[in-house]
Amino acid sequence: MIDLRLLREDPDRVRASQRARGEDVALVDALLSADELRRSSGVRFDELRAEQKQLGKLIPKATPEERAELLKKAEQLKTDVKAADAAQDEADAEAKRLLLQLGNLVHEDVPVGGEEDFVVLETHGTIRDFGAEGFEPKDHLELGEALGAIDMERGAKVSGSRFYYLTGVGALLELALVNAAIAQATEAGFIPMLTPALVRPRAMEGTGFLGQAAENVYHLEKDDYYLVGTSEVPLAAYHMDEIVEADKLPLRYAGFSPCFRREAGTYGKDTRGIFRVHQFDKVEMFSYVDPADAEAEHRRLLEWEKQWLTALELPFQVIDVATGDLGASASRKFDCEAWIPTQGKYRELTSASNCDSFQARRLSVRMREGKKVQPLATLNGTLCAVPRTIVALLENHQLPDGSVRVPEVLRPYLGGREVLEPVAK
Structure with missing residues (x-):
């Protein structure tokens, strides 16, 4: 607030x-x-x-x-x-x-408008010309099924639409991504965290997800628990009702958790494959800082996201998200969007949001410097939303025979494999 x-x-x-x-x-x-x-x-x-x-x-x-x-x-x-x-x-x-x-106060530099009114700040990497290489790119689902990595049919049979299985090398690829992301975050000074997937109403409300975003939240009415859509929620509530000494800041956590989203209002949108699903795993960076350092920390989170996508050898752009697409808690948000060849456009892979003291006031998280006690600032940044990252990896690193090249950063976590090979049907 x-x-x-x-x-x-x-x-x-x-x-x-x-x-x-x-x-x-x-x-x-x-x-x-x-x-x-x-x-x-x-x-x-x-x-x-x-x-x-x-x-x-x-x-x-x-x-x-x-x-x-x-x-x-x-x-x-x-x-x-x-x-x-x-x-x-x-x-x-x-x-x-x-x-x-009431939403957070919008930063004065944020572009005004709706979802399509973002401003491109940077572009990184080179978009492959598949025509020059002599073949038509396959989409991630066709590639994933050939690799024995993705099973949508049985996901729908067991749980319904927008659910899936990652199988064989697909499961190994998720574990490789998570381990590599946590390794990068740990090296940057983040404390690794495995967080609860169920939270009480105050934690969900305190992070700002029971306002305009409530339609996308799963609620277990019998027990009055909420399934988190991001580990941002339990990480923001981790120091709820606490006073943190100023000399302990910044506090940085890297949370790994399952995430659950109803995806209300997206009927007919991204229905093929695993780009937009109801359950997925994610590595999330979260920072508690002095409000005076919030903008600098926001830029740091973005740099760590850029470092990650560059290590994955993905072409991407950085956008300054427009006011109408910020979400209630953020005063400013930067997205990194990776190029998806078969869609012919950039799609969101990571976000970095500066929430200033908005969440801290709601959750009563304060900092003490001398005799002065005041709300601190919170920020969050996605490092790796697994399914979307797999989509980008498969499509951008595919080879003419349907195999997929493995970026060097992931090879130590995949037994040294340089290529993922299609499996015999």
């Missing part, structure tokens, strides 16, 4: 942010009114409590005649205090409800 003091001091900035996101600007004025009512209710309650305490001191000293009148007044004050307390609680709840609906 944003700082209410900033809302009071500069509401126009918050309105501009909401407008840029394509969100309801009227929410800002509703929150301002609710905040004013919350504060006035608190003042009213404090005044009545002070009067009640003062009256309590007078009663023992009063004459019998005065005492009767004071007791009558005390009884009325008791009722008024109870009502004021209830009004204060109600006003607090309403202000919090509205505050939780």
